[in-house]
Amino acid sequence: MLKKSIFLSLLLSFHAAALSQIGIETKTFTDNSRKRTFSAYILYPTNETNNPKTFAQNAAFWGFEAIEKSSISSKKLPLYIMVHGTSGNWRNLSWLASKLAKEGAIVISVYQWQCNT
Numbered sequence: 001m002l003k004k005s006i007f008l009s010l011l012l013s014f015h016a017a018a019l020s021q022i023g024i025e026t027k028t029f030t031d032n033s034r035k036r037t038f039s040a041y042i043l044y045p046t047n048e049t050n051n052p053k054t055f056a057q058n059a060a061f062w063g064f065e066a067i068e069k070s071s072i073s074s075k076k077l078p079l080y081i082m083v084h085g086t087s088g089n090w091r092n093l094s095w096l097a098s099k100l101a102k103e104g105a106i107v108i109s110v111y112q113w114q115c116n117t
Contacts, residue, residue: 020045020073022101024055024066039112041090043101044077046070056094064098074104082109 023046029038041055048070057063080100082093090097090111097107 020047020102020104021049021052021070022046022064022066022098023048023068023070023072025069035116037114037116038110040108040110041097043097043107043109045073045101045104047073056091056098058091061091061095064094066098066101072106078105080105080107082107084109 023044025042027040027042029040030036031038043066046067048067050067050070052065052067054063055066080097082090082097084090084093090109093109097109100107
């Protein structure tokens, strides 16, 4: 029984999403009804491998590699919106966001917002 579970775990670890790279883009969203804008990083799985750059690295975090403005690997993926809360920033949760994107999800992480009143 143990051998079967080890074999199954190995098989699942080679799923296509687990082998994907991370794509990253920035986008600004406008909320006209509340007169505010949000800027966010969008992380997603990609099959591209050219020119990865390191993001979110600092003294406390290793950061992650991603490919800017690459094509997304699938049209139907789960979506996660990262909310970091008070005194946080998108880098604090980038370890989770990058893991989710590498495993086959789209992740939106807001890094700036402003009211335009």
